Amino acid sequence: MTRDRQTERKGPPVDALPNESIRDMLAVNLRAARSARGLSLSELSRRSGIGKATLSQLEGGTGNPTIETVFSLSRVLEVAISDLLDHRPRGGLTVVRGADVEVLRGEGVDLRPLRRIEGENSVFEVYDQVVRGDAPQRSQGHVGVEHTVVQTGQLRVDVAGRTVDLGPGDYVAFDAREPHSYTALTAPVHSVLLLQYRADERLDGRPHPVLPD
Numbered sequence: 001m002t003r004d005r006q007t008e009r010k011g012p013p014v015d016a017l018p019n020e021s022i023r024d025m026l027a028v029n030l031r032a033a034r035s036a037r038g039l040s041l042s043e044l045s046r047r048s049g050i051g052k053a054t055l056s057q058l059e060g061g062t063g064n065p066t067i068e069t070v071f072s073l074s075r076v077l078e079v080a081i082s083d084l085l086d087h088r089p090r091g092g093l094t095v096v097r098g099a100d101v102e103v104l105r106g107e108g109v110d111l112r113p114l115r116r117i118e119g120e121n122s123v124f125e126v127y128d129q130v131v132r133g134d135a136p137q138r139s140q141g142h143v144g145v146e147h148t149v150v151q152t153g154q155l156r157v158d159v160a161g162r163t164v165d166l167g168p169g170d171y172v173a174f175d176a177r178e179p180h181s182y183t184a185l186t187a188p189v190h191s192v193l194l195l196q197y198r199a200d201e202r203l204d205g206r207p208h209p210v211l212p213d
Contacts, residue, residue, distance in 0.1 A: 022085055022102045022113075026070070027061035029084045033077045034059075048076045067106030067137070075142045080197045082116040082125045098128055108137035109182060111193070125195040131155060133187020139180050144197040146176040153189030157182060 034044055041059075045052040050069060057063035074081045085104075094115065101112040112128040129148070131137060148157070148171065155166045160178040165185065174180065176195065 022065060022104055023063065024061055025085050026065050027059055030073065031059045033079050033083065037077060044076065048072045065104065067104055067109060067111060070104065071139055071142050075140070078143060080123055080125065080144065081195060082113065085113055106137050108132055108135040108184070121198060123197045127193040129191045129193040131182050131184040131187065131189040131191070133184035136181045136183040141177045141179050144176045144195050145173060146180070147171070147173045147194040147196060149192045151190045151192065153187065154185035155182060155189045155191065156185050
């Protein structure tokens with residue numbers, strides 16, 4: 001009896017996340033997304049502005065993906081960013097230790113992908129975001145709505161020429177299809193980034209590829 005009670009107190013199992021690197025996940029998911037759209041490497045290179053050799057390395061798992069590269073591929077392939085990076089946690093109690101998550105680095109931002117949350121009509125991607133301050137982080141735009149909550153520091157957000165300065169506790173949301181940028185006024189800026197997509201914003205409407213267990 002005592003043993004059963006102890007087992008019950010433990011609750012649902014903790015979902016241990018796979019140890020695949022961002023590089024490995026991108027290789028599998030990029031190949032699948034490109035194939036689903038019937039694009040050759042040459043055509044994807046032309047549309048994204050990313051060199052064919054670089055794309056070949058990314059699909060082979062030997063490239064070094066940056067935030068700019070992943071966002072560009074997301075925009076051209078019309079898929080959520082997590083469709084390229086996601087490992088699909090499967091429920092239960094999911095714990096993600098920030099120190100264990102590989103950093104996706106950009107010109108001025110470090111992103112740690114923490115979780116993808118799917119609802120009936122929406123998909124949310126949760127990121128730990130650090131704006132470093134050595135350069136602005138610029139994006140030409142991508143599908144979805146971007147939500148940012150500043151935790152520490154002072155952050156300047158520019159969306160299609162409209163500028164707002166944010167401090168700790170401040171929140172901003174905008175149409176991520178617009179060109180936008182983040183600049184740390186006092187560095188580093190720690191924040192939580194949520195990317196929100198409608199389910200129908202994915203081009204083919206099919207479940208994104210999942211890495212094998």
